[in-house]
Amino acid sequence: MSQDLGPEETLSARFKLEFDYTRSVGPVVGRFLMGLLQRRIEGIRMSDGRVLVPPTEYDPLTSESLDEFVEVGDAGEVVSWSWVQVPREKHPLDRPFAWALIRLDGADVPMLHAVDAGSESRMRSGGRVKVRWRAERVGHIRDIECFEPEDAS
Amino acid sequence: MREVAVVSFAQSAARREPARNEVEILMPVVTQAVEASGIPRHEIGFTCSGSCDYLAGQAFSFVSAVDALGAWPPIVESHVEMDAAWALYEAWAKIQCGMADSALVFGFGKSSPGEIRDVLTLQLDPYYLAPLWPDTVSLAAIQARVLLESGKASERDLAEVAARSRRDAAANPGAHQRDPSGVDELLARDYLVSPLRVHDCAPISDGAAAVVLAAGDLARKVCDRPAWIRGIDHRIEPHALGLRDLATSPSTRLAAEKAGLGSVPPEVAELHAPFTSQELILREALSLDAGVRVNPSGGALGANVVMAAGLVRIGEAARSIREGEASRALAHATSGPCLQQNLVCLLEAD
Incomplete structure (x- = not known):
């Protein structure tokens, strides 16, 4: 027997979209992520001599294979940034924060991460920031919890 | 190089569309572009679309768009997981290769249901x-x-x-x-x-757009002032x-x-x-x-x-x-x- 269902009686089922597989990250990304586990940040030297952080297996400009790792510092300079007054649910911080391109000491190419600066007035291009390491690290980009202004502590 | 022109263009009135699904938005747009082209639908040699499964939250969501086309008898059809400007690029290349003299290109998406x-x-x-x-x-x-x-x-x-x-x-x-x-x-x-x-x-918009391409003499026949690519x-x-x-x-x-x-x-x-x-x-x-x-x-x-x-x-x-x-x-x-x-x-x- 069929019967009409009102809108409040519409049948529904839970649906979770997921791609349930694992990937190997390979010799370069893998080494970078394992370095984070030990609070070490490694970049890689590009064909033109510049140090790229985070490293890639291939030169982004010439596609040549890269293999010369270079350890860089865990502090650096803000190249550009944006200020998130209202963080989104998935953002790495749940209070107002900055996204920044950060050129780490010893690196040439800036990397993207979040900066827990407290207020927008503490952010500026050229300002110094340093890594805040996550206490329990697993070999993941978020082992870097965020950066913070170097004068914070 | 073959001469290829845009001979028609149609789009939906972009807005947030809580009521209509993608196919419902797309169908009148495709029909309008095809009719305005002056080329009978069954004579269009190639069809190519651009859309994104992540917007629909469903794998191969673009396949449902074929419902908007009238794909019987079977048509030669392709899809790019990019903006439909790239579908137009593929259609242009197809015509350059001599594999078609005309093409229908369309793109669609609903951004409003997700983030x-x-x-x-x-x-x-x-x-x-x-x-x-x-x-x-x-x-x-x-x-x-x-x-x-x-x-x-x-x-x-x-x-x-x-x-x-x-x-x-x-x-x-x-x-x-x-x-x-x-x-x-x-x-x-x-x-x-x-x-x-x-x-x-940019605002958050739902909608669809379609273009018809035609080569050389066909474009001149169906269009007073073709826009040549x-x-x-x-x-x-x-x-x-x-x-x-x-x-x-x-x-x-x-x-x-x-x-x-x-x-x-x-x-x-x-x-x-x-x-x-x-x-x-x-x-x-x-x-x-x-x-x-x-x-x-x-x-x-x-x-x-x-x-x-x-x-x-x-x-x-x-x-x-x-x-x-x-x-x-x-x-x-x-x-x-x-x-x-x-x-x-x-x-x-x-």
């Missing part, structure tokens, strides 16, 4: 960037700051782009971001993600944002050069810039001076149907030629974070 700022994060590097969830507005804001601090533009310049786009969008039935506010009014509003305000960002080219910059000078767009410059822009400026340029700052970057990369009418449609700031907004730029540029407003027009489409990928299409009248 488009988060969804677009999934196009980023899956190890270094995506796990941080840097949303599109946050990344565009970093780029905007590079532009502002380079001294090439001010926040007022950005607001002027917004005000002009909203004014133009008000006259375009395909657009929906309509707002008569002046620049000072816009600048008085809060930041969304500093240094960008809401007016610097004189050149089309696509260039890509590195994925890592830190490797790029975000205040410039060398890939756009190169694509325009390869498409044959040369030193003769177009009369109209339709630029796919979902952020005000990106329009200024594109204008500079294309050396467009004040004499070029930029985005008379209101651009992506007037309506931003993700996966169709680039094709709409080509459709609008072609319309300006077909209706006699221009004899040379440039259309641009972008993809990826902060203008990573750019396509330039140069259109001319006979």
Whole structure:
């Protein structure tokens, strides 16, 4: 027997979209992520001599294979940034924060991460920031919890 | 090279569409473009679409779009997981190869049911960037700051782009971001993600667009004033944002050069810039001076149907030629974070 269902009686089922597989990250990304586990940040030297952080297996400009790792510092300079007054649910911080391109000491190419600066007035291009390491690290980009202004502590 | 022209263009009235699904939005648009082309539907040699499974939240969601086509007897059909401007590029190549004399190209998407700022994060590097969830507005804001601090533009310049786009969008039935506010009014509003305000960002739009291409004599037969594609080219910059000078767009410059822009400026340029700052970057990369009418449609700031907004730029540029407003027009489409990928299409009248 069929019967009409009102809108409040519409049948529904839970649906979770997921791609349930694992990937190997390979010799370069893998080494970078394992370095984070030990609070070490490694970049890689590009064909033109510049140090790229985070490293890639291939030169982004010439596609040549890269293999010369270079350890860089865990502090650096803000190249550009944006200020998130209202963080989104998935953002790495749940209070107002900055996204920044950060050129780490010893690196040439800036990397993207979040900066827990407290207020927008503490952010500026050229300002110094340093890594805040996550206490329990697993070999993941978020082992870097965020950066913070170097004068914070 | 074969001569290939845009002979018709149709789009839905972009807006948030809670009631209609993609097929329902698409079907009248496809029908309108095909009828306006003057080519019987069953004689169109190739069909190509652009859409994104992540918007629908479902694998192979584009297959359902075939329902909007009338695909019996069977048709030759393809799809790109990109803005439909790239579907047009594939169709153009198909015609160049002699495998078809005409093509239907369409793009569609509904951004409003999900969180488009988060969804677009999934196009980023899956190890270094995506796990941080840097949303599109946050990344565009970093780029905007590079532009502002380079001294090439001010926040007022950005607001002027917004005000002009909203004014133009008000006259375009395909657009929906309509707002008569002046620049000072816009600048008085809060930041969304500093240094960008809401007016610097494209609206959230659902919709569809379609174009019909035809080669040589067929185009001349069905269209009084075909918009000939004189050149089309696509260039890509590195994925890592830190490797790029975000205040410039060398890939756009190169694509325009390869498409044959040369030193003769177009009369109209339709630029796919979902952020005000990106329009200024594109204008500079294309050396467009004040004499070029930029985005008379209101651009992506007037309506931003993700996966169709680039094709709409080509459709609008072609319309300006077909209706006699221009004899040379440039259309641009972008993809990826902060203008990573750019396509330039140069259109001319006979």
